[in-house]
Amino acid sequence: MEKVKLDLIIENQGVELTGRVLYNDNLIIDIALTLPELENNMKKLLFEFEGLPIENIEFVHIYEA
Template identity: 50%
Template structure:
């Protein structure tokens, strides 16, 4: 079976996660309370409307800022802000939806998250 890689865009709307994919020029959307449930529902829609085997679908995720911090709830907003060199209150406003980040701010947050992830990947735990 050949894997089908599809970009799943995940956004928050009215306390739900909205997901959307474009496949063969068709926009497919659905909502769910969690990313895992959203993936399952979108795979089912891909099967129903596009005859795609759900077992072959692999999603890459693109998040709006709220959905990202909702899904990766172990991230502390204040710590991410500190590492990004930005005001924690401003990042909280982005996450709550009170304000939207500019492209530059979003890129800065994304680069910070990638840098932190790289640091974690390089970590080694030792058992003493």
């Protein structure tokens, strides 16, 4: 399977980062303290809900104020 590039929209919520990804009309949202933690959480959720292999997910970071 080839890499799937997804937009990861990131917002700084003080100490935490909030991230969201839209895939197959499903909005997946999570919170983490660091960007690597947020990416790992999102990959796990995408695998759990959509069956995407974790090693095939690549994120494009989009930062919102």
